[in-house]
Amino acid sequence: MQSSDYDSLRGQHGLAEVMDRGNRSLMVMRVSEIHRQLLPHRSVVVLVFRQDGKLYLQKRSHKKNVFPGRWDISTCGHVRPFEGTVDTAERKLEHELNIRADRLKFVRHLAATPGTGFEFTSLYALERVNEQVEPNPQEVGEGYFYSAEEIQYLVREFRELLTPRLVYLWEEGIPFPVWESV
Numbered sequence: 001m002q003s004s005d006y007d008s009l010r011g012q013h014g015l016a017e018v019m020d021r022g023n024r025s026l027m028v029m030r031v032s033e034i035h036r037q038l039l040p041h042r043s044v045v046v047l048v049f050r051q052d053g054k055l056y057l058q059k060r061s062h063k064k065n066v067f068p069g070r071w072d073i074s075t076c077g078h079v080r081p082f083e084g085t086v087d088t089a090e091r092k093l094e095h096e097l098n099i100r101a102d103r104l105k106f107v108r109h110l111a112a113t114p115g116t117g118f119e120f121t122s123l124y125a126l127e128r129v130n131e132q133v134e135p136n137p138q139e140v141g142e143g144y145f146y147s148a149e150e151i152q153y154l155v156r157e158f159r160e161l162l163t164p165r166l167v168y169l170w171e172e173g174i175p176f177p178v179w180e181s182v
Helices: 003-009 031-036 085-097 148-157 164-171 176-181
Strands: 015-019 025-030 041-050 055-060 075-078 105-110 119-129 140-146
Touching: 015 031, 015 041, 025 031, 041 085, 055 085, 055 148, 075 085, 085 119, 085 140, 140 148, 148 164
Parallel strands: 041 119
Antiparallel strands: 015 025, 041 055, 041 075, 055 140, 105 119
16 A cells, blocks of 8 residues: 555544454454454543542433444544544543543553454543533433443433433443542
């Protein structure tokens, strides 16, 4: 591939890189096709914590193709071709929640498994957010900050209202040990 080919793919909406088992890029495909074939690819999760340690959860817009109207983690998204994970995290925070991040904390990488939707996930936290979160209505129906106890109750009693990603992260204890550092 020539550099002009890379430039034309860089940052393309709706495209992502298919990764091998070692998280190395193999090819670029449409995200819908990647999901249909359950191919490994990259994503980012950002957890937004308020001063008091509560975590922002968003209710996905009813216009979303996947899990519309369900409660999800603060923000997440696919890494576009040749985009870095920090760039993706900053893009998703600004696009979905109107937050400009200048102090993202890397938490950990998650392997591409059925629990992660076959996504190599880079997990970040934005701690001690003071500003008002203003969700993009095209992406987010509404959102609130929840304590660990409230999230535990939601997972236990209202699992069907949550995305599988949120349930998976909670049940794996990821990333909620981050609560200790907030």
